[in-house]
Amino acid sequence: MQRNRRVLTGTHFEMGNWACTEGAIAAGCNFAAGYPITPASEIANFLAARLPEVGGTFLQTEDEISAICAAIGASWAGCKAMTVTSGPGISLMQESIGFAVATETPLVIIDVQRFGPSTGVPSVGLAGDIVQVARGSHGDYQIIALCPESPQEMFDLTIRAFNLAETYRVPVFVMADGFMGHMREQIVVPKEDQIKIKHRKIAEPAATVLERRDFQDVNVAPMPVFGRGLKAHVTSSCHDEHGMRNLSDPEVMHRYTMRPIEKILRHRDDIVQVEDGCEDVHVALVSCGTVSRCARAAAQLAQNEGLKVGTLRLLTAWPFADQEVRAVAEKIDHMLVLENNTGQLYPYIKAEAAHACRVSFLAPQTLGQIHDPKYILGHIKEMIQ
């Protein structure tokens, strides 16, 4: 019976936040910590009820800092761990996101984004955290951030997030937003045997940690999970491949920063996903997340009028799909970047595309609303005149 409760196979009509919860449970999540925050609260609410059914634990913490720290601790205890929040919570978690990066901790962070800055508007979706999840913690690092566009993808990409976290021993973000989290749509949950689940590699015992490589392998070091007599030494301070602190050797400092970065960039082909609908078009609408739905509708309107407009959807915001954006830019005339913010990915896209085509940016007609496809179409027409 317990196996059936893990994967709720069937067709459902539920909100995105439900789909995300079920994706996490289906992926094998057995620990979650969170703090109430709109528009992400339902995920914590659902997890609190669902996790015990599958042998898992849910902890409501005193703040978001504690939530991510507890999730990192649980991950080192061997759990598939996650936390869930919105922009203000991400701001509080930033220091510990860096900790997860530096200690190579598998972790899933669900960000149901909301209107900002600051306390902003809790219930309105806005892709305001795209840059802060990649650049918000101090120091240099790479991050993986997945961008669903629908409740169904909140299910699918949450599973993918856990698999990437386990495969690469990294924190992985799922960048939903308030619109998608609260939107109700059809969600198809496959049969359990059709869902691919990945598990981290675990280190073998050794006489001392000096005889084992626990960190900084670009092909992912097996994790010295706690409680198995592995005597792991884990610190987020600069450390060598054994996990031992070293604050004096510049070579060690270099590897401490660079190896986790290289670990992600060398595997970028396995991580980066785009949906390229730009065959034989002059204009490409580039987007990620909820806005992709508007982009597709606008492209359809344009095509109905005989205009050659296609879409490039980024399913991963980070690592940035530089090669894919460049390839599209080199076969079109105009690139229109659509983001539900004031242009967070735009500079990154422009840097890859501006040598080959004209690149411009379009925010929603009013911030706080989603792009009207007709508004996008009007802009396309102006652009190509």
Added chain:
Amino acid sequence: MTLSAHPLKEKYARSHIKRTTTCPGCGIGTVSQAILRAIDELGLDMDDFVFVSGIGCSAWIPSPFYNADTLHTTHGRPIAFATGVKLGLPDKHVMVVSGDGDLTAIGGNHLIHAARRNINLTVVLVNNGIYGMTGGQTAPTTPRGIKTITSPYGVMEHDFDISPMVVAAGAAFVARWTTYHPRQMTRSIKKGIQKRGFALIEAISQCPVQYGRASKLGGAVDMLKHFKESSIRLTKARDMDEAQLQGKIIVGEFSDREKAELSEQWVRLRCEMMEDN
């Protein structure tokens, strides 16, 4: 840097760690020994433990020294990390070792909430009344009137009375000793480890380099003498008024009670739910 050559080292320290990082006269060695003696006397193995520490001098007690799973975390957060570790590994002893700045200033909220939850952690809080590592700044535990580098005209604020605060927050076991009381401290750490609930052992410790200078108490020996002369048992202190207790260090066991513990409740709930399914 001092050479470490204690018999407990052979048994409990990572073999490749040859030195500690404490200043001469620091009380951390006494506290570390009390922890290792407690583990030794209980007949426990280092593999029964996960040690979690934060930032500051005393966070270096388990990491890198102890030959066990050790998690050296961000400033103020070790209890939050340890909460996740304990819920993930309910059969292990999870011990947090950190300082007064780490656990009561930047991490104060986690301390009181872990006590409220009554999660089975053993927290050894080394209280030296000052920020040692960063050069002698005022801590929430620095007594009023003392001149520190960030209170050059004297501390105007009042200091935390940590142990009673953690009792009030709900901890199952709370004890306070000074480094003048290593045997009592060891006994309380043993009790804390065995306690099924949140246990705090507040270890008042000398920092001759920073606190000794700021307070003009002098060197390590002078500070230990001060601990000896100022300490008063909790049982005695109960019959004394505020004026009589001025400047005294109340030592003893502040709380030892049975309460529902969080990680055990989770184990039970998970078992029940799995049976129902």
